[in-house]
Amino acid sequence: MKIAVLKEGAAGESRVSATPETVKKFIGLGAELAVEKGAGEGASISDADYEAAGARTGDRAATLKEADIILGIQGPDPESLGGAKPGAWIVAGLNPFGDRARIDAYAARGHEALAMEFMPRITRAQSMDILSSQSNLAGYKAVLLAAAEYGRAFPMMMTAAGTVSAARAFIMGVGVAGLQAIATARRLGAQVSATDVRSATREQIMSLGAKPIFVEKVAGIEGEGSGGYATEMSEEYQKAQAELVSSHIAKQDIVITTALIPGRAAPRLISDAQIATMRAGSVIVDLAAESGGNVEGAVSGETVIKHGVKIIGAKNMAGTLAADASALFSRNLFNFLSAFWDKEAGKPVLDEEIGNAIRLTQGGKVVNPRLLG
Numbered sequence: 001m002k003i004a005v006l007k008e009g010a011a012g013e014s015r016v017s018a019t020p021e022t023v024k025k026f027i028g029l030g031a032e033l034a035v036e037k038g039a040g041e042g043a044s045i046s047d048a049d050y051e052a053a054g055a056r057t058g059d060r061a062a063t064l065k066e067a068d069i070i071l072g073i074q075g076p077d078p079e080s081l082g083g084a085k086p087g088a089w090i091v092a093g094l095n096p097f098g099d100r101a102r103i104d105a106y107a108a109r110g111h112e113a114l115a116m117e118f119m120p121r122i123t124r125a126q127s128m129d130i131l132s133s134q135s136n137l138a139g140y141k142a143v144l145l146a147a148a149e150y151g152r153a154f155p156m157m158m159t160a161a162g163t164v165s166a167a168r169a170f171i172m173g174v175g176v177a178g179l180q181a182i183a184t185a186r187r188l189g190a191q192v193s194a195t196d197v198r199s200a201t202r203e204q205i206m207s208l209g210a211k212p213i214f215v216e217k218v219a220g221i222e223g224e225g226s227g228g229y230a231t232e233m234s235e236e237y238q239k240a241q242a243e244l245v246s247s248h249i250a251k252q253d254i255v256i257t258t259a260l261i262p263g264r265a266a267p268r269l270i271s272d273a274q275i276a277t278m279r280a281g282s283v284i285v286d287l288a289a290e291s292g293g294n295v296e297g298a299v300s301g302e303t304v305i306k307h308g309v310k311i312i313g314a315k316n317m318a319g320t321l322a323a324d325a326s327a328l329f330s331r332n333l334f335n336f337l338s339a340f341w342d343k344e345a346g347k348p349v350l351d352e353e354i355g356n357a358i359r360l361t362q363g364g365k366v367v368n369p370r371l372l373g
């Protein structure tokens with residue numbers, strides 16, 4: 001059983017899908033590890049570090065040769081997989097809804113593509129969940145980015161020259177990223193409020209010492225929602241939410257938006273007219289910018305200024321913390337593959353629940369029901 005770790009090909013991707021720690025652990029299971037030269041550079045891991053952990057390093061062709069499992073952060077370009085065995089698994093974040101052509105190409109090449117972001121949200125799969133591990137870091141970094149771009153301070157300060165008032169931060173979408181954003185903004189001394197469509201988040205917001213701001217006129221999603229995920233809200237709800245945001249946002253200095261709906265474009269939560277009511281110098285970080293954006297005018301990977309407000313269209317936020325993001329992502333991959341490791345077969349054998357959820361392609365075809373829909 002040979003596992004290949006590729007150097008990421010996407011522009012700006014600095015993470016890597018295995019670390020010396022997980023290399024050692026895979027070898028402990030009996031696997032042979034091949035790491036493409038330079039794969040760890042962006043995460044401050046040298047080829048020598050991988051070699052010391054027991055991996056062989058080489059060019060892409062040598063790395064792919066005879067590999068049974070190909071690991072990645074993002075899915076590798078199918079064109080770059082020449083020489084890989086047709087039946088080899090590709091295990092990575094494959095952006096199944098956004099990168100359909102690539103998934104079709106994996107099928108055509110005979111690969112079994114396993115999308116880590118389709119991991120079911122069940123207790124035993126928590127340690128395999130790349131969305132949680134990366135969102136947590138993204139939520140943290142979004143607040144730091146906002147603080148760095150904000151021309152004022154976060155905490156209240158009483159100085160001989162007068163008082164500096166605390167920043168008011170509003171977090172929209174209280175999933176994994178939002179919870180970490182609340183905690184980080186609080187640690188920096190901001191006054192924090194937060195909102196979500198799922199009623200279960202109200203208590204979570206309060207437990208972190210922030211103020212819940214909820215639509216009261218129209219019912220949101222009871223409890224956690226299905227698998228912790230939100231769905232698209234009714235027009236009536238959206239209208240009530242827009243009114244709520246209008247009444248709240250003008251008083252906010254920092255807004256972090258994190259709202260996502262699986263398989264759909266991110267919901268639009270802030271309009272240009274609402275931005276115009278904010279104080280000049282305020283900062284908005286749109287963590288959903290890559291999925292269509294929660295904020296009107298946000299551009300993924302860019303900072304734009306509208307009505308004096310800086311709108312940061314976050315792109316691959318977790319990747320800006322490449323070392324930690326790689327360590328956590330790599331552990332997610334190891335936790336997944338090792339949980340299914342069949343000692344006799346010397347390879348992972350997936351069960352139905354998880355296999356069927358994450359398998360996108362098999363036997364030359366796209367097989368996942370969420371893609372066949």
Ligand code: NAD
Binds near residue numbers: 129132135173231
């Ligand atoms: P997500 O990234 O899909 O969405 C982020 C947040 O945006 C969610 O809280 C969602 O409710 C919210 N949102 C969506 N539409 C909105 C709108 N119109 N207005 C305001 N908010 C909106 O979610 P996530 O961070 O991946 O996680 C959500 C939940 O799932 C959390 O409660 C988390 O604890 C749970 N979870 C469970 C497991 C597990 O059990 N294995 C794993 C991961 C997450």
